[in-house]
Amino acid sequence: GNSVTQMEGPVTLSEEAFLTINCTYTATGYPSLFWYVQYPGEGLQLLLKATKADDKGSNKGFEATYRKETTSFHLEKGSVQVSDSAVYFCALSGETSGSRLTFGEGTQLTVNP
């Protein structure tokens, strides 16, 4: 079946540091890949997505590239802010699974001023 593995957290960075959160997946065919963010006390917000190999999703300074050869979708940001502190989830939707999302474990990011 489908699965997503994220790097273990929590991750603590200083403001303006570079961020990478690793995500790898297992799925048949060509899944769609997503990064969601969850702020305290809130639901999930879609941060970015990529629907085919070599696609790069980007939003609010965050980027991730769909790498079919390494089955990865790592999240990066060049300069994090305190307001980026949240939990980040990598997720996939399989070709035949409708809208069903399979999530990674989540990575807690804390950015200190």
Place this chain on the structure above:
Amino acid sequence: KAGVTQTPRYLIKTRGQQVTLSCSPISGHRSVSWYQQTPGQGLQFLFEYFSETQRNKGNFPGRFSGRQFSNSRSEMNVSTLELGDSALYLCASSLRFGQGGENYEQYFGPGTRLTVT
């Protein structure tokens, strides 16, 4: 456009009771999915409804059920509550049910926090 709304936001129930949670999707969205979020198991898919029919089901016991109404609003029910059912229940809506490689972006509500004592 109003987002996904879930009611109630917080709920405290006693073991053995049953509970019903409600979700109103974004206007025009016809697919509704439910997820359970716990610290131990993370985010797990419960089920997805489209056009009042369950299209997809996760690996949960039969105590967990749902339905969708003609206006696309959805409810989920948990009977005979157990302590382990304490969780944040998230509802997500999308335009349609994706088939044959189609994929429709999901928009999540704020969740219902269920505590079972």
